[in-house]
Amino acid sequence: MGWDRLIGQDxxxxxxxxxxxxxxxxxxWLFHGPPGSGKRAAALAFAQALQCKERFDGTVCNSCSxxxxxxRMLHPDVHVLIPHANDAKPQDLGARVALLAESPYxxxxxxxxxxxxxxxxxxxxxxxxxxxxxxxxxxxxxxxRPVEGSWRISIVTSVHSMxxxxxxxxxxxxxxxxxxTVFILLAERLDQVLPTILSRCQQVRFSxxxxxxxxxxxxxxxxxxxxxxxxxxxxxxxxxxxxxxxxLSTELRSSRDLVLDFLRQAFRASGDDVMSRVDELASHxxxxxxxxxxxLLGLIRDLLLYAEVGSHAPIVNxxxxxxxxxxxxxxxxxxxxxxxxxxEYAMYMVDRNxxxxxxxxxxxxxxxxxxxxxxxxxxxxxxx
Ligand SMILES: [Zn+2]
Numbered sequence: 001m002g003w004d005r006l007i008g009q010d011x012x013x014x015x016x017x018x019x020x021x022x023x024x025x026x027x028x029w030l031f032h033g034p035p036g037s038g039k040r041a042a043a044l045a046f047a048q049a050l051q052c053k054e055r056f057d058g059t060v061c062n063s064c065s066x067x068x069x070x071x072r073m074l075h076p077d078v079h080v081l082i083p084h085a086n087d088a089k090p091q092d093l094g095a096r097v098a099l100l101a102e103s104p105y106x107x108x109x110x111x112x113x114x115x116x117x118x119x120x121x122x123x124x125x126x127x128x129x130x131x132x133x134x135x136x137x138x139x140x141x142x143x144x145r146p147v148e149g150s151w152r153i154s155i156v157t158s159v160h161s162m163x164x165x166x167x168x169x170x171x172x173x174x175x176x177x178x179x180x181t182v183f184i185l186l187a188e189r190l191d192q193v194l195p196t197i198l199s200r201c202q203q204v205r206f207s208x209x210x211x212x213x214x215x216x217x218x219x220x221x222x223x224x225x226x227x228x229x230x231x232x233x234x235x236x237x238x239x240x241x242x243x244x245x246x247x248l249s250t251e252l253r254s255s256r257d258l259v260l261d262f263l264r265q266a267f268r269a270s271g272d273d274v275m276s277r278v279d280e281l282a283s284h285x286x287x288x289x290x291x292x293x294x295x296l297l298g299l300i301r302d303l304l305l306y307a308e309v310g311s312h313a314p315i316v317n318x319x320x321x322x323x324x325x326x327x328x329x330x331x332x333x334x335x336x337x338x339x340x341x342x343x344e345y346a347m348y349m350v351d352r353n354x355x356x357x358x359x360x361x362x363x364x365x366x367x368x369x370x371x372x373x374x375x376x377x378x379x380x381x382x383x384x
Pocket of ligand 1: 051052053054055060061062063064065066067
């Protein structure tokens with residue numbers, strides 16, 4: 001608990017804990033950096049260090065009532081706000097925030113997880129902080145003293161989702177913060193934040209996470225064994241949120257086998273077998289197809305790296321060394337660049353609602369011919 005839950009970001013830990021130790025705590029902070037870099041985890045650890053009743057040097061005791069309540073999202077003076085759609089139900093909001101007790105890296109926002117029980121997908125609803133939410137969740141509680149902590153702390157996630165009226169109301173709060181008030185605003189980029197808000201905040205920058213840091217985190221959480229954790233961390237683009245999602249996804253393992261099989265059948269170019277793989281890939285809906293294509297692109301990028309650098313290449317699919325080496329030796333003339341472009345084109349088409357079977361069947365043909373070393377093959381069909 002406490003700082004232990006924050007993956008990497010040692011510089012951030014030092015900055016925040018020394019702010020607590022020196023008793024120079026700004027009333028407004030802005031944590032900015034890429035998704036999944038740990039802004040929310042840092043905000044919760046910082047809140048725990050501020051509220052801890054036993055330690056005052058920026059560390060946490062992990063045994064007082066505040067240390068018990070903050071990480072479990074039960075502390076009455078630590079609030080996490082998420083922007084939501086007009087018709088969001090209060091119990092749904094509560095359930096989302098409660099997920100942070102399991103992990104501060106859980107995906108809880110409406111834009112990335114419109115349905116809490118669903119695995120993903122993109123919602124069509126407008127997700128924003130409206131004036132009413134700012135008044136009710138930020139302004140109103142500030143009238144009172146903290147219930148049991150030293151501070152009243154509000155963690156405002158996705159601050160870029162604040163619309164004009166809400167932002168103006170919030171600005172008033174920032175101009176005259178209460179004595180024991182701390183706002184922690186989270187944003188991906190500085191240019192997403194109004195300059196008037198920005199100028200009132202102490203800024204803390206978060207960097208994308210290193211592969212090793214994320215792999216260790218997955219192992220420590222018991223989400224993956226070391227070899228698989230290394231693969232997942234490489235696929236996660238510096239986001240521990242993404243690494244966790246991949247580890248929790250039952251789809252990933254089957255997807256890796258599925259795309260490898262798709263590639264094999266495309267090479268053999270036997271019509272029925274290819275189409276049965278196409279149907280299998282297309283059978284789980286658009287998001288799932290995009291996921292499989294993402295995995296396929298990762299595999300082709302590994303093949304490219306392997307062809308260039310050999311067995312020391314910084315590949316993602318570490319456990320597929322033998323597959324990559326067999327492919328490299330067996331198909332030295334494969335047009336890997338064309339294959340990568342063809343997958344990107346298929347992703348583009350699937351994103352634009354084309355018939356998925358047609359997009360995948362076309363992809364299979366291009367991949368097959370590219371693997372055979374066909375120099376005429378083009379990744380994108382030409383309209384002539
Ligand atoms: Zn404590």
